[in-house]
Each structure stands twice: as structure tokens, then as C-alpha cells.
Amino acid sequence: MTVGVRVLPTDKLIPMRVAYDEEEGTRAARFRAIALPHVDDVYSLARYLLGNTADAEDATQEAFLRAFRHFDTFRGTAVKPWLFAIVRNVCRTMRQSSVVSSLDDADDRAVPLWSAEGETPEIEVVRQRDSIEVRRMLDELPAAFREVLVLREIDDLSYREIAEIVGVPVGTIMSRLARGRAMLRAAWLAGQSKEKVT
Amino acid sequence: MNCEAAETLVNALVDGELDAGHAREVETHVASCPRCAAALADTRDLHRAMAQLDLRYKAPLGLSRRIEAALPRPARVTTDRRTLLKGFVLGATLSGAVAASGLFLFVRDDRERWMAADVLSAHLRSLQSTRLTDIETSDQHTVKPWFNGKIDIAPPVVDLTAKGFTLLGGRLDYLDGKPCAVIVYKRRKHVIDLFVEQNAQAINQPASTTKVQGFNIRHWTEAGLHFWAISDINASELAEFQEEVSTALSPRDGA
Numbered sequence: 001m002t003v004g005v006r007v008l009p010t011d012k013l014i015p016m017r018v019a020y021d022e023e024e025g026t027r028a029a030r031f032r033a034i035a036l037p038h039v040d041d042v043y044s045l046a047r048y049l050l051g052n053t054a055d056a057e058d059a060t061q062e063a064f065l066r067a068f069r070h071f072d073t074f075r076g077t078a079v080k081p082w083l084f085a086i087v088r089n090v091c092r093t094m095r096q097s098s099v100v101s102s103l104d105d106a107d108d109r110a111v112p113l114w115s116a117e118g119e120t121p122e123i124e125v126v127r128q129r130d131s132i133e134v135r136r137m138l139d140e141l142p143a144a145f146r147e148v149l150v151l152r153e154i155d156d157l158s159y160r161e162i163a164e165i166v167g168v169p170v171g172t173i174m175s176r177l178a179r180g181r182a183m184l185r186a187a188w189l190a191g192q193s194k195e196k197v198t
Numbered sequence: 199m200n201c202e203a204a205e206t207l208v209n210a211l212v213d214g215e216l217d218a219g220h221a222r223e224v225e226t227h228v229a230s231c232p233r234c235a236a237a238l239a240d241t242r243d244l245h246r247a248m249a250q251l252d253l254r255y256k257a258p259l260g261l262s263r264r265i266e267a268a269l270p271r272p273a274r275v276t277t278d279r280r281t282l283l284k285g286f287v288l289g290a291t292l293s294g295a296v297a298a299s300g301l302f303l304f305v306r307d308d309r310e311r312w313m314a315a316d317v318l319s320a321h322l323r324s325l326q327s328t329r330l331t332d333i334e335t336s337d338q339h340t341v342k343p344w345f346n347g348k349i350d351i352a353p354p355v356v357d358l359t360a361k362g363f364t365l366l367g368g369r370l371d372y373l374d375g376k377p378c379a380v381i382v383y384k385r386r387k388h389v390i391d392l393f394v395e396q397n398a399q400a401i402n403q404p405a406s407t408t409k410v411q412g413f414n415i416r417h418w419t420e421a422g423l424h425f426w427a428i429s430d431i432n433a434s435e436l437a438e439f440q441e442e443v444s445t446a447l448s449p450r451d452g453a
Contacts, residue, residue: 028269029320029372033327036262043257057261064265131251138253152213153248159215174215178206178241185244 031068034079039064041080041155042087048150049091051139059094063087081161084151088165137187145180148173199227201234208238212245263332313374314408314415317426320371320380321391321413330389331367331382341368345379351423353379353394356446363390363439373426383439390429390439397424405440407433416440420447 042063047056063086067074074082138146151162163170199207204227210216211224228235324330333344342355348370357365366382371393378395405418414436416427427440 026319026372026375029323031269032266033323033329036266037327037329039262039265040254040257043261044255047255053255053258056255057258060257060261061265061268065268068269127251130247131253134248134251135253153245154253159210159213174210175206177213178209181209181241181244185240188244 027071028068031071035064035067035071035083038080038083042083045084045150045155046087046091048138048146048154049088049143050094055094059087059090063090066090078161080155081157081165084155084157085165088147133191134184134188137184137191140187141180141183145176145183148176149180149184152177199223201227201231204228204231204234205237208234208241211238212241310406310408310417313424313426314410314417316373317391317393317415317428318410318413320373320393321428324369324371324380324391325389330369332369334367336365336367338365341365341381344368345370349377349379351379351394351396353381353423354421354447355381356443358383358439358442358446361438361442363442385429385431385435385439388429388431390427390431390436392443393424393426393428395424395426396422405437405444407436409433418444420444 039060043056043060046059046063047053050056050059063083067083067086070086138149141149147166148162151157151165152159157165159170159173163173166173204224207216207220207224208228211221216224228238333341335341336357336359338355338357342352345351345353345368353368355365355368359365363383363385366384366389368382369380370377371380372378373393373395374397376395376397378393381392381394383390383392403417403419405416407414407416409415413428413430414433416425416433416436416439418425418440425440425443427436427443429436429439431439
């Protein structure tokens, strides 16, 4: 075995390796570890903002690539609101350039089969039906109210976080939420009474 | 407080966004105003109902994988290799002169040390993100082909269930800025990551254990590949793990 071959290269390579690692390897790995676990959350928001699955998928992918490009500027501790702000921008751009296809609701049929632990099947059926119904009602709300409702009720963000993402004062978030909830409730009651008639 | 303000503020009350002073004001108003009391009850109902429903959409399968694939991969390390090759030639010429100098031991230690640090951070990252595996299966014949086309080595995947090491799956990770395979095992509650990587210096080396931040890392080379096993199990169990892997890899005696 030739023992000496390992002598020289390593110490020459070390500085190069470090610089290289810092810039690409660890950066990508860090991004993977920190941002990628939020794919579902980002996708879900995009789906609500755009109204269909295919565009939501494109927006999510684009948002993550953008996020990676600007990863250096991410300073905060909460990565989710940061990603949401990015995907919201992507969705806005897509809407403005009207590349967005029309509403499809095929995906609403494919609502998850959550586990029915501790619940009767009947309750689960009702819950599944209600979930589909509320998703549809959210889709029908005007965009400004829909997004604050989704960010508050589904993503559980604070008013301040929502205000930063949407770019309006906290007071506006609060009044949009109040209006949005009232509209959603009205839609729900209308659905209930229709059900009773039929 | 008038009703108009109260109707908006009941939302903030339900969402827990009011400070104690404002919360009391709203509550006082609601106590004496049936209309706003109803608004509060409605808002609370809706909030609770939405919390119980399943309103979140789940990303389609494979979206995460596609995003990962679209992320810039670290560029291939051609320059590194070329430099390495030059060093090799140079080193070979010099090797005659310094053959038994013992210097290489020092150099090897150096690489061991920063590789061990890399292994540790990759291991910690995966534990932290609770994303232990990209492919989760106890079937070695599923894990092995999964790596096809993802990296330029075919990592050996051995089933050690009978020896007390359960196969959890595999994932892609990075060591030294290059993609590598990780085979994930479990003993009792402890996760063992087995990193498999290749580099120009994969000359067969006996196994050695280092302890870093409470983790044991066992490194050895075999079949032209570097193996790094890391876990918080004790050093002797990790050595046992390494021996089982090595035994499973080497052709049987007489075969």
C-alpha cells in the first residue's frame, strides 16, 4: 500500500472545502431542514389564495425557490410567516398576470381520511362533510377576507404576523376578520336552512 | 364602548389578542348588551367549529421532493477532484522521500475530525427536523433501489433486525458538500444514522470511534466506501453495529 499519497492534498484542500461548504452545502441543507417541513402549510395557503391545485403547486414550488434565493435575508425565528409572505406575493403575481386557471373543486372530494379515533363513524362523516362545505365557502369569500380568515383560523397566526404578511395595519386585520367571520357564518346558516328545505 | 366597536373587538377577545384592560371593557359592554353578547357567542362558535374541522390542504405527494430537486445542488466537486489528483501525483512523487514519516497520520486525523463534525451536524439536523428518513420502510430491498439515480454510489443496505437493529429507512444528506446516502436504523429508542460516502481516499481503514458532544461516531472504510455510524448509544453497542454491518457486507467464509 502506498502510504504517502495522502500527505499533501488535504491541507491544501481544507480552506477551499470550508468556503465551499459554507456557501452551498450547508446553506442548502439548512434550508432543507428549516423551510421544507412547511411545504404543506405553504401549499394549503396557496390553494386558498389561488383556488385550484395545479396553480397552488406551481406557486408553492416558486415560493420555495424564491425563499432559498433570499435565505440570507431571513433573520427571524418564525420561518412560517416568512414563507407565507413570499408565497402570498407569488400568488398575487400569478393572479395579476392571470395565469391562474379557473376554480376547480375536484380536490375537495379528496379530503383526507383522518383517523376516527375515539369518535363514532357518524360524527366523522358529519365532520368530513362539514369540512368540505367550509372549504368551499372559504373559496367563495372575497380574497381580502378569505386570506385573513385562513391565516388566523387555519394557520393560527397572530394579528401582528398576519398584518406583516398582508402589509396592512393590525386594526384593518381585525375588522377584516370580523367581516369575514360574519360572511362565513351567514353562508353557513344559508346552507343549513337550504338543507332543511330539501 | 359603543356596539360598533364592540362587535369588532369581540373578535380580538376570542382570538386572545386583547390586553387585560381592553378585554375587561369588552366584557363589561357585552354583559349589558344582548346584541353584542350574541355576536361574541357566534364568533366563539365559529372559531371553535373551524378549529375542529379539517380545513388544511395537504400538498400532493412528491411536491416536496420536486422542490428539493429544483433547489440548486452544490456544484460537482470537479475542481476539488482535480486539485486532489494533482496533489496525488505530487504526493506520490514525494512519498518515496517521506514514506514512513508518519505525517499522513496527522493529516488523516485532520480529515477525520472535520468529517466527524459534518456527520454530527447532519445527524443533529435530521433529529431536529424530525425528518429522519426520506423513504420509510423496514424492507432493505425498497431502500436500496430508492437511491438509484439520486447519488452516484449504490449504498449497501443490510437487514439487521435479527441482531437488534431495526431498519427505519433511508435519506439523502450532505457530507463535505457532496450528496451521500444515509441508512437509518434504530436500537430501542436510539436512532443510528449510517452515512455512506465515497471519496478518493477510501483506502481500507480499521474502524475507530470518536466521541463528540455525547454522540459516538464510528468510522471505517470498506469496499471503496466510507462508513460513518453515529448514535447516542454507547460505544460498545455502536462497535457491535459496525461489526454486524461489516459481517453482512463481506462475502461469507468459503463462499
